[in-house]
Structures are given as C-alpha cells and as structure tokens.
Amino acid sequence: xxxxxxxxxxxxxxxxxxxxxxxxxxxxxxxxxxxxxxxxxxxxxxxxxxxxxxxxxxxxxxxxxxxxxxxxxxxxxxxxxxxxxxxxxxxxxxxxxxxxxxxxxxxxxxxxxxxxxxxxxxxxxxxxxxxxxxxxxxxxxxxxxxxxxxxxxxxxxxxxxxxxxxxxxxxxxxxxxxxxxxxxxxxxxxxxxxxxxxxxxxxxxxxxxxxxxxxxxxxxxxxxxxxxxxxxxxxxxxxxxxxxxxxxxxxxxxxxxxxxxxxxxxxxxxxxxxxxxxxxxxxxxxxxxxxxxxxxxxxxxxxxxxxxxxxxxxxxxxxxxxxxxxxxxxxxxxxxxxxxxxxxxxxxxxxxxxxxxxxxxxxxxxxxxxxxxxxxxxxxxxxxxxxxxxxxxxxxxxxxxxxxxxxxxxxxxxxxxxxxxxxxxxxxxxxxxxxxxxxxxxxxxxxxxxxxxxxxxxxxxxxxxxxxxxxxxxxxxxxxxxxxxxxxxxxxxxxxxxxxxxxxx
Numbered sequence: 001x002x003x004x005x006x007x008x009x010x011x012x013x014x015x016x017x018x019x020x021x022x023x024x025x026x027x028x029x030x031x032x033x034x035x036x037x038x039x040x041x042x043x044x045x046x047x048x049x050x051x052x053x054x055x056x057x058x059x060x061x062x063x064x065x066x067x068x069x070x071x072x073x074x075x076x077x078x079x080x081x082x083x084x085x086x087x088x089x090x091x092x093x094x095x096x097x098x099x100x101x102x103x104x105x106x107x108x109x110x111x112x113x114x115x116x117x118x119x120x121x122x123x124x125x126x127x128x129x130x131x132x133x134x135x136x137x138x139x140x141x142x143x144x145x146x147x148x149x150x151x152x153x154x155x156x157x158x159x160x161x162x163x164x165x166x167x168x169x170x171x172x173x174x175x176x177x178x179x180x181x182x183x184x185x186x187x188x189x190x191x192x193x194x195x196x197x198x199x200x201x202x203x204x205x206x207x208x209x210x211x212x213x214x215x216x217x218x219x220x221x222x223x224x225x226x227x228x229x230x231x232x233x234x235x236x237x238x239x240x241x242x243x244x245x246x247x248x249x250x251x252x253x254x255x256x257x258x259x260x261x262x263x264x265x266x267x268x269x270x271x272x273x274x275x276x277x278x279x280x281x282x283x284x285x286x287x288x289x290x291x292x293x294x295x296x297x298x299x300x301x302x303x304x305x306x307x308x309x310x311x312x313x314x315x316x317x318x319x320x321x322x323x324x325x326x327x328x329x330x331x332x333x334x335x336x337x338x339x340x341x342x343x344x345x346x347x348x349x350x351x352x353x354x355x356x357x358x359x360x361x362x363x364x365x366x367x368x369x370x371x372x373x374x375x376x377x378x379x380x381x382x383x384x385x386x387x388x389x390x391x392x393x394x395x396x397x398x399x400x401x402x403x404x405x406x407x408x409x410x411x412x413x414x415x416x417x418x419x420x421x422x423x424x425x426x427x428x429x430x431x432x433x434x435x436x437x438x439x440x441x442x443x444x445x446x447x448x449x450x451x452x453x454x455x456x457x458x459x460x461x462x463x464x465x466x467x468x469x470x471x472x473x474x475x476x477x478x479x480x481x482x483x484x485x486x487x488x489x490x491x492x493x494x495x496x497x498x499x500x501x502x503x504x505x
Contacts, residue, residue, distance in 0.1 A: 024466055025105050026140050029112060036468075037108075039115045041146045048147070049374050052079040052383075053363070054114030055123040058089035059219045060386075060486055061315030062125030063496050065153065068356035069123075070380065070495035074364040077376035080383070080499075081117050085110055086481075087387040087455060087472045090215045091128040092178020092313070094461065100132060101465040103180070107133030108140070113385075113474060115148065120372050122150035123363060127312045127355070128178050130154045131186035149370070151362050154181075157310050157355030158190045162198060164308065164351065170203040172304035174293050177312030179210035187312055205304050209293035212246045213238040215315040217282040220483050222450055223457050225280050227485065232266045232276045237457065239288055241277050248277050248288065255342075256291050257329055258284050286319040290326045298345055307347040310355070317354050318489050324352065382499040384477035389455055390470070391445060443471075 029037040045051070053075075055066050066082055069075060085091075085106060094103035107129045111122060122137065124130045130152030137150045165171055175187045188206045195204055216224040216238075223237040239246040248256070253274075258265050264281035267274050279285050290309075297303050309327070311317055327350050330342040367373050448459035448471065455471075463469065475481060477500060482490070491497050 020104075020135055022139070023101065023104055023108065023136060025108055025468075026136060029108070029140060030143055037112045039112065039144070039146075041144060041148075044118055044147070048120040049372055050079075050376065051118055051120040052081045053121050053123065054081050054083070054111075054117070054119035055125050056083040056085070056110040056114060056129070057126040057314055058091040058129065059084050059086045059215070059315070060482070060490065061215060061218065061313065061318075063490065063493060064314050064317045064354070065123060065125035065356040065359055066382070067493040067496045068354070069360040069363060070499075072357070072360040072364070074360060075367070075373070075380075077374045077378055077380060079374075079376075079381045081114055081119060082382060082384045083110055083113055083474065084384075084386045084477075086219070087389050088460065089219060090178060090221070091126060091132075092180035092210075092212075092215060095132070095180040095183045097461040099461055099463070099465075102463055103128075103132055104136055105465050108136055111137045111140070111150070115146070120148065121363065121367060122148060123359065124150055124152040125314055125356075125359070127153055127157075127186070127314065128180045128184075131181050131184035149366055151359065151366060153314065153355040153359050154186050154190055154312075155194070156358035156362055157312060157353055158187065158194050160355060160358035161191075161308050161310060161353050162194060162200070165200070165204075166202070167198065167200050168202045170205075170304055171308070172205040172207060172297060172306045174207045174209070174297065174306050174309045175312045176209055176211050176214070176289060176293060176309065176316060178215055179212050181312055182208045182210040187310065203304065205297075205300070207293060207297045207300065207306070209289060209296055211285070211289040211313065211316075213279070214282070214285040214289055214319075215313050217279070217285045218315040218318055218489075220485055222452055222454065224285075225282070229266060229280060230263055232268055232278055236266075236278045238279050238285070241274065246292075248279075250274060250277075252291065252295075255330070255333060256284075256287050257326070258287060282319055283322045286316070286322045287326050290323055291330065294330055294342060294345060298342070303345060305345060305347045306350055308351050308353055310353045312355070314356065317356070318492070320352060320354075380499070382496075384500060385474050386477055386481055387472045387474050388481050389449060389453060390473055391449070391453055 025037055028035040029039070032038060033040070055062060057063075057065070062084060063082065066080060088106050091103055091106070094100060110129070111133075114122060124134055124137065131154060134150060134152040141148050141150060161173055173191065175182070177187060181187065188208055191204065191206050213224040220227070223235060225238075226233060239248050241248050241250060258279075259281065264284055266278040266280050267276055269275035279288060294306065297306060309323070311320070316323070327346060331346045331348070332340070333342055334340055443459070448455055450456050479487065479502065490500065
C-alpha cells in the first residue's frame with residue numbers, strides 16, 4: 001500500500017508542476033504602462049505596515065474567510081478591502097463551459113482591482129480562484145517586483161485536515177467543492193503531495209464531489225433557486241430527476257430527506273410518482289450533494305469510514321448545520337429491510353474542515369515573517385465592494401469619465417474613493433486612450449440580463465477571453481445590490497457584520 005501511495009503521489013506532483021501559459025492580460029499588466037491593468041508599485045509607500053489586506057471571492061462566500069480572520073484575533077487592528085465578483089459568479093462553472101482562460105482573466109482582474117487600491121497582502125478567498133488563478137497571481141506579483149504576496153485556501157484546507165491525521169492512519173476524506181475546483185484536481189493533488197511531504201504512510205482515500213449549484217443557491221442565483229417560485233421552472237439548471245450529470249435518484253428520496261416546506265422543493269406528479277423535481281433552497285442542495293458524496297464513497301473499492309469533510313467552497317459554511325444534521329441522519333438511516341447502509345461508511349463524529357481557519361493562521365505567519373503587521377491599536381475597519389452588471393449601456397463609464405477602472409493606478413483617485421463618492425469602478429473596463437487593448441461595446445441589456453438584472457447563463461459563460469468588455473461595475477456593498485436573504489446570512493457573521501456599518505432596518 002505504501003508503494004502504491006508513493007507512486008501515485010509522484011505522478012500527482014509531476015502534474016502539479018505544469019506551467020500555465022501567461023495570459024495576455026498579465027503581459028499587459030507587466031509591460032504596458034498605458035494599460036488599465038497596470039499598477040505602478042513605485043507609488044506604494046516605503047513602509048507598508050498600515051496598508052489594508054485585500055480579500056476577494058466570486059461572491060459573498062469569501063466573507064466566511066474574512067470572518068475567520070477577524071475571529072482568530074491574530075491580526076488586531078488590521079484593515080481590509082473585500083471584493084466579491086458577484087456579477088460573474090459562480091466561478092465553478094467556467095471550466096465545464098470550456099472557459100478556463102476567461103475564468104483566469106476574471107481572477108486576475110479581481111487581483112488588479114485590489115492591488116490598484118494598494119494592499120500589503122492578497123487573500124484568494126475562493127477555492128476555484130485558488131485552483132485556477134493563484135499561480136497566475138503569484139507569478140505576476142513576483143515578476144512585477146510588487147513585494148506583495150498572495151495566499152489561497154486549498155493548501156490551508158489540506159494542511160488543516162492533515163494536522164489531525166496520524167501518519168500511519170487509514171482514513172477517508174471527503175471534499176465538497178464546485179465542479180470547477182474538483183475538475184482542476186486541486187484538492188486531490190494537494191492532499192497526496194502534502195501527505196508525501198509529511199511522510200504519510202497510511203491509506204489516504206480522497207473522495208471528491210462537484211457540488212453543482214450549491215454555491216449558486218447560497219448566493220440566490222436565479223438559474224438554481226427562486227424564492228418567489230411556486231411551480232417548477234423552465235429556466236432551472238440544478239440537479240433534477242433527468243439531469244445528465246447530477247440526477248436526483250428517486251429511490252434515495254428517503255435518504256436525501258429534502259425539506260419540502262415553503263416551496264423549498266418544486267415538483268410535479270404525485271408523492272408516489274414524481275415526474276419533475278427541482279431543488280429550490282440552499283439547504284436542499286447541501287443535502288443532495290452530501291448524500292451523493294457518501295454514495296460515491298459507498299460505491300468505491302474497499303471504502304474507509306468518512307472521518308473528515310472539507311468544505312471546499314467558501315459558501316458552504318453557511319449551511320454547516322444542515323451538513324452536520326445530514327451526516328447524523330445518514331448514520332442513523334434505516335432502510336425498509338431494517339439495515340443501516342451508511343453506518344459503517346461514516347465515522348461517529350465527522351469533523352468538518354473549514355479552510356478559512358487555517359487561512360487566518362497562514363496570513364498571520366506570512367505578515368509576521370515579512371514584518372508587515374500593523375502597529376495600529378485602533379479597531380479593524382473594512383471596505384466592501386461588489387461587482388454588478390451595467391444595466392444601461394448609455395450610463396456605462398468611459399475611460400475618460402469619472403469612474404476609476406479596476407486595476408488602474410493611473411486613474412484620478414482610487415477606485416474605492418471614486419465608488420464611495422457615488423461613481424463606480426469598472427472591472428475589466430475598456431482601456432484608456434492610446435492603449436492597445438481591444439475595446440468593444442456592451443451588448444444591449446435584453447441580450448445579456450435576466451429579469452433580476454443579472455447576467456444570463458448564456459451571456460455569462462459565452463464571453464471570450466482577450467476581449468475586455470465593459471459590462472461590469474464595482475460598487476460598495478449596499479442594500480440595493482445585496483438581496484434580503486443574503487443580508488440575513490451576513491448577519492450571522494458577528495465580526496464582519498458590524499464592519500458593514502449598515503443600519504439594521
């Protein structure tokens with residue numbers, strides 16, 4: 001067994017060393033001083049201790065990472081800038097649509113925006129962005145001689161898990177993540193590579209499961225959930241009875257234990273003969289994907305009991321209680337024959353691993369090693385930004401307009417100050433006059449927006465890398481661009497919520 005493990009690990013390590021081709025957007029950021037993506041790091045202060053820490057995610061899920069950093073109390077007095085690329089989320093679906101290079105561009109634009117605001121460190125608070133973009137970001141930061149370092153959440157999650165495992169222990173680890181993160185092999189490869197570094201000799205069984213639609217449901221994406229729906233929807237894209245990749249097994253309905261109240265499941269047919277079944281709440285996505293993960297374990301060769309479950313998406317901790325309840329339900333589930341088919345597959349106490357906690361420790365270590373801890377004794381502050389689709393093409397900011405371009409250090413004032421003053425920063429906007437970057441007009445709203453003003457699935461995943469369309473604004477968080485259900489979730493973050501400085505009304 002040890003020989004097999006080592007051979008597998010060496011193969012994985014070789015695969016991890018493959019270099020990605022540098023994106024044109026990174027080349028522009030490095031060598032074209034007229035590019036909106038260029039940051040002049042010479043404008044950074046000589047002493048950076050009092051600069052904020054930049055944190056970004058594809059939506060609001062990354063706030064669970066910020067919450068863990070604040071709750072750790074390792075970094076008192078530090079300030080933060082958070083960016084949630086809500087308009088372009090979920091990042092996890094781009095690879096399935098063969099848009100990996102476009103995803104890498106989006107990730108770099110997130111980094112460019114924060115670097116343009118002058119930050120002393122970057123936290124990639126998104127598992128998919130870590131899997132597909134951390135290498136690009138780190139390469140850019142190194143070649144630009146920025147003096148800024150970036151950390152991601154995948155290594156943090158793996159290290160946090162392995163810290164609990166004895167080197168000779170046989171153990172099964174489950175990973176719930178977006179389909180994109182799973183497709184990248186990020187977690188599985190990292191588990192085997194770091195286990196080898198730790199001289200692990202036991203049998204390590206890593207069970208992956210792409211949790212299609214879970215993050216989207218948490219963030220209220222209309223393609224996957226609709227709080228106002230009362231009947232099945234033609235536009236629904238989530239798991240269903242006849243989905244080609246993520247089918248709901250009608251024979252497992254007692255196992256899923258879905259919540260059918262308050263239209264959290266939409267269905268047609270009769271209770272005995274369902275013809276259509278759609279998930280319509282994040283908690284039911286959690287139940288479906290966890291049961292599917294355990295089913296994957298059950299069908300594997302010589303399965304080991306599941307002892308650790310890595311929440312490989314920053315949105316998933318919002319449904320931690322449901323996941324814990326589902327694990328207990330599975331252990332106690334008794335089938336019609338009186339058997340307990342899952343009891344031997346699930347340890348009595350499965351430990352849920354939230355990579356955010358280890359990320360906080362790694363951030364502290366990095367800032368300490370680089371002598372970048374703040375000397376401030378005042379409470380932490382934070383600025384929160386979110387991307388939104390441009391609704392009116394006539395109102396889109398122009399390169400010479402008052403709005404600051406994301407990642408542009410040459411714009412008048414910072415993007416943050418521009419946004420807080422009432423204008424907005426354009427993420428990936430058209431280049432300034434004289435730049436060689438291509439500029440194209442934004443399609444009319446009817447061609448790209450749904451009834452809620454969000455990008456349609458076809459438009460979002462149909463865009464082409466290398467064409468910097470001006471279709472997104474970066475604006476401060478507000479109750480105008482955060483839905484009520486998400487606001488209720490944010491209120492469950494006791495350290496982050498007060499920093500939003502919203503009146504509770």
